Amino acid sequence: MDVSPARAPGPPRSPLSRLSGLPPLPRSAVPSLAAVVCAVGLLGGCSGGGGAPAPDRSTQAAAPLAANDLEDDYRAVIKNVLPSVVQIDASESLGSGVVYDDKGHIVTNAHVVGREKTFRVSAATGGRPVTARLVSTYPEQDLAVIKLESLPQGLKPARFGDSSAVDMGQIVLAMGSPLGLSGSVTQGIVSATGRTVSEGQNGGGTGATLANMVQTSAAINPGNSGGALVNLDGEVIGIPTLAAVDPELGGGSAAGIGFAIPATTVRTIADQIVKDGKVTDSGRAALDITGRTVLDDAYEPTGVAVVEAPANGAAGKAGLRPGDVITRLGDTEITTITSLAEALAARRPGDEVVVTYERGSETQTAKVRLGEM
Incomplete structure (x- = not known):
C-alpha cells in the first residue's frame, strides 16, 4: 500500500519529521x-x-545520597554503553548507529542511510573513521543494517532490552551525535508507550507509519536518529527516530517529545537482515491496495479511494475494486491514507477485519483477511 504524508484524523496533534538527513x-x-x-x-x-x-x-x-547514587548510575551506564554507539557519515547526511554484534553489524534508521551504499563510521569514544557498507534497508519500518569493513578497537555490541518491560516513568538516556556532536548524552523519562506515528517524506523521510513507538522526554535532535535510547540497566530499549514538530513554531521541534522504535522490533528486523540479507517476515498487516485520500466539496478528507487492488491481494480477494472508497477499518474511522496506515499498524497479518466502503451511492462491507506488507 502506498502511503502519502497526511495529517491523521481525530484530535489535533503535531506532525512528525525525520530527525536526520543532516549535512555536516x-x-x-x-x-x-x-x-x-x-x-x-x-x-x-x-x-x-x-x-x-x-x-x-x-x-x-x-x-x-540518593541523588549521588543516581549520578553514579548515569556515569556507569554511559561508560558501559557509549562504546556501542557510533556516528554514521554519508555523503550528504549524518546520523547515529548502534553496534549490533561482534561481526561489525550496525543497526540504524533507513532515513540515515538513504539511498547510499558506503559510509564512514566513527566510534562515539573517538578513533579514526572506518568504512562500512550497506547490508539492507527496510524503509517500511525505518530500519537499516550496515557492516564495518574492520572493527575499531573498543567497539562492543550493545545489549538490547525487552520492549514489553518498558513503562512510563522509567529514566532513560539518549546517546548519539546530535548536530554532529559525537558521543552526546541527554536524559529524560519514558513519557508513553504504544504510540503509532507517521513520519513525513519531505527532506528524505521514508513516510513510514510506525507502531508501538516509545515516547520520551529525552532531547532528540537532528543526528540522534539511529542512536540508542538506554535504560539504567545499560540496555538499549529503542532507536530514536522521530521528533514532534510544532507548526506554530514555524515547523521547529517541540521540546521533550521524541519517539524511538522499540528494541523488540529492532531485533526482529535486524536479525532477518543479518541472517538473510533482507526482511523475510515483516509482521506488518496490509490490505494490498494502492490508495489516495478523497476530499469532499469543503476540501475535508472523507476516506481512501482504492486505486489498485490486485485480485490475489487481501482486499481484492474480499471483493474490493478500484473506485471503492474505504471509510472504516473495524471500528476505526478512515479519512486519510495515513489514518488507514495507522489502523493497519495495530493489526497483524492474517487478522480478519470488516472493511466498510462506499461503491457509488451505496455503503457496503467486506470481511478481509489481512495480508503482509
Whole structure:
C-alpha cells in the first residue's frame, strides 16, 4: 500500500519529521570554547569583576545520597554503553548507529542511510573513521543494517532490552551525535508507550507509519536518529527516530517529545537482515491496495479511494475494486491514507477485519483477511 504524508484524523496533534538527513555542520557553526565558557559565566555568575558570587561549593556535600547514587548510575551506564554507539557519515547526511554484534553489524534508521551504499563510521569514544557498507534497508519500518569493513578497537555490541518491560516513568538516556556532536548524552523519562506515528517524506523521510513507538522526554535532535535510547540497566530499549514538530513554531521541534522504535522490533528486523540479507517476515498487516485520500466539496478528507487492488491481494480477494472508497477499518474511522496506515499498524497479518466502503451511492462491507506488507 502506498502511503502519502497526511495529517491523521481525530484530535489535533503535531506532525512528525525525520530527525536526520543532516549535512555536516560548517566549522563556523560550531561555537568556540571561549564563547561557551563566556556563556556559562553569564548564566552561572563569574567570580571577580563585580559578577554575582559563585555558589558555595560546600552545599554540594549536602546533596541527598540518593541523588549521588543516581549520578553514579548515569556515569556507569554511559561508560558501559557509549562504546556501542557510533556516528554514521554519508555523503550528504549524518546520523547515529548502534553496534549490533561482534561481526561489525550496525543497526540504524533507513532515513540515515538513504539511498547510499558506503559510509564512514566513527566510534562515539573517538578513533579514526572506518568504512562500512550497506547490508539492507527496510524503509517500511525505518530500519537499516550496515557492516564495518574492520572493527575499531573498543567497539562492543550493545545489549538490547525487552520492549514489553518498558513503562512510563522509567529514566532513560539518549546517546548519539546530535548536530554532529559525537558521543552526546541527554536524559529524560519514558513519557508513553504504544504510540503509532507517521513520519513525513519531505527532506528524505521514508513516510513510514510506525507502531508501538516509545515516547520520551529525552532531547532528540537532528543526528540522534539511529542512536540508542538506554535504560539504567545499560540496555538499549529503542532507536530514536522521530521528533514532534510544532507548526506554530514555524515547523521547529517541540521540546521533550521524541519517539524511538522499540528494541523488540529492532531485533526482529535486524536479525532477518543479518541472517538473510533482507526482511523475510515483516509482521506488518496490509490490505494490498494502492490508495489516495478523497476530499469532499469543503476540501475535508472523507476516506481512501482504492486505486489498485490486485485480485490475489487481501482486499481484492474480499471483493474490493478500484473506485471503492474505504471509510472504516473495524471500528476505526478512515479519512486519510495515513489514518488507514495507522489502523493497519495495530493489526497483524492474517487478522480478519470488516472493511466498510462506499461503491457509488451505496455503503457496503467486506470481511478481509489481512495480508503482509
